[in-house]
Amino acid sequence: MLSDEHVAALHHEGFAVVDDFLDQALARSLVSEMRARHTAFRPHRWIFAGLKLPKPGVYELDMHDAGARDVLPAFHAFWSEHVPEIVTRVCARVGCAPPAGDAISVKAQRNDGRGGSFALHHDNPGPPSKRVLTLVVYLNDAWQPGHGGEIVFAPFAAPRVAVAPVFNRAVVFHSELALHGVLPARAERFCFSIWVDDPAANQPDACNLTRAHLRAGAHHDGSANGLAAFFRRSPLQRSIARAVYMEEMSRDLGRCLRAAGEDALDEATVAAVVRAHEAAATAQRESAELRDALALLVRAKEAARGAAQERERGVASGAVDDFELFIGAGGGAPEARTG
Ligand SMILES: O=C(O)CCC(=O)C(=O)O
Numbered sequence: 152m153l154s155d156e157h158v159a160a161l162h163h164e165g166f167a168v169v170d171d172f173l174d175q176a177l178a179r180s181l182v183s184e185m186r187a188r189h190t191a192f193r194p195h196r197w198i199f200a201g202l203k204l205p206k207p208g209v210y211e212l213d214m215h216d217a218g219a220r221d222v223l224p225a226f227h228a229f230w231s232e233h234v235p236e237i238v239t240r241v242c243a244r245v246g247c248a249p250p251a252g253d254a255i256s257v258k259a260q261r262n263d264g265r266g267g268s269f270a271l272h273h274d275n276p277g278p279p280s281k282r283v284l285t286l287v288v289y290l291n292d293a294w295q296p297g298h299g300g301e302i303v304f305a306p307f308a309a310p311r312v313a314v315a316p317v318f319n320r321a322v323v324f325h326s327e328l329a330l331h332g333v334l335p336a337r338a339e340r341f342c343f344s345i346w347v348d349d350p351a352a353n354q355p356d357a358c359n360l361t362r363a364h365l366r367a368g369a370h371h372d373g374s375a376n377g378l379a380a381f382f383r384r385s386p387l388q389r390s391i392a393r394a395v396y397m398e399e400m401s402r403d404l405g406r407c408l409r410a411a412g413e414d415a416l417d418e419a420t421v422a423a424v425v426r427a428h429e430a431a432a433t434a435q436r437e438s439a440e441l442r443d444a445l446a447l448l449v450r451a452k453e454a455a456r457g458a459a460q461e462r463e464r465g466v467a468s469g470a471v472d473d474f475e476l477f478i479g480a481g482g483g484a485p486e487a488r489t490g
């Protein structure tokens with residue numbers, strides 16, 4: 152299920168892309184049931200900066216919900232009969248603690264294809280979340296580049312990688328470490344997510360950024376890259392992600408909240424959410440404790456982007472706005488986007 156290469160990619164890149172993840176016939180039966188029953192899915196809700204927000208265009212069904220078994224009987228059976236074994240095998244490969252029976256959540260998701268997207272986020276943003284591992288399995292057999300809906304990973308201050316959400320492809324990542332978002336989907340899109348909890352998630356050392364951490368990171372090799380490498384491997388990146396990626400997140404938030412959908416927010420509320428994000432991020436960027444480290448990290452992030460732009464000069468216009476590297480339908484190593 153996960154090869155040595157996948158485990159190495161998870162370790163080095165922060166995520167692994169696993170093609171042909173499930174038995175083909177099983178994957179087909181899951182998506183045909185989701186397609187047939189999607190009107191019973193519920194609008195996705197998410198928390199940003201303490202606010203509960205809609206996500207226009209994105210609908211889901213949590214297998215823990217009352218009624219899930221009636222809406223998606225085959226999917227529910229898959230969850231109770233197969234998912235624990237899948238997760239146990241993946242955890243054994245990636246070195247996570249084997250989950251207890253109630254530590255696994257599964258959500259079926261449909262994007263209606265009218266532009267629904269996810270802003271950059273961590274699946275475990277801090278307490279009380281206990282998530283440690285995320286698997287997302289994509290079920291789109293007619294996916295093409297113009298359909299969008301790629302998942303984008305943003306390894307701290309390194310090139311961002313977009314991954315096409317093609318049929319029977321899974322992405323696997325540490326929930327506390329992988330900053331990721333989803334580009335607007337222009338065609339109907341199905342996937343499901345598996346989240347594994349561990350009671351040991353979010354120990355104080357994974358949550359409380361101190362001056363000592365910044366010093367240790369800075370002395371890694373004394374450069375911006377050293378600091379970025381430190382945060383890339385540390386769940387402490389969650390304390391500063393919004394400040395490092397302030398501009399990207401402002402754009403993502405607006406794009407997500409303004410997508411077409413019956414639960415779209417009014418413009419004044421969207422603007423207020425974006426302003427609140429920018430105020431918090433700017434306060435961090437200007438604080439005495441974080442100013443220098445954040446300036447280095449922002450510069451490292453921009454250098455990664457600049458290198459990609461340089462590579463693509465004359466080939467693509469605007470392609471590097473959202474990501475620098477791309478893993479297309481054929482899988483394999485990431486390539487510079489050229490289209
Ligand atoms: O739809 C996806 O590709 C990922 C969704 C996601 O990031 C989430 O539900 O947290």
Ligand SMILES: [Fe+2]
Nearest residue numbers: 272273274331
């Ligand atoms: Fe996520």
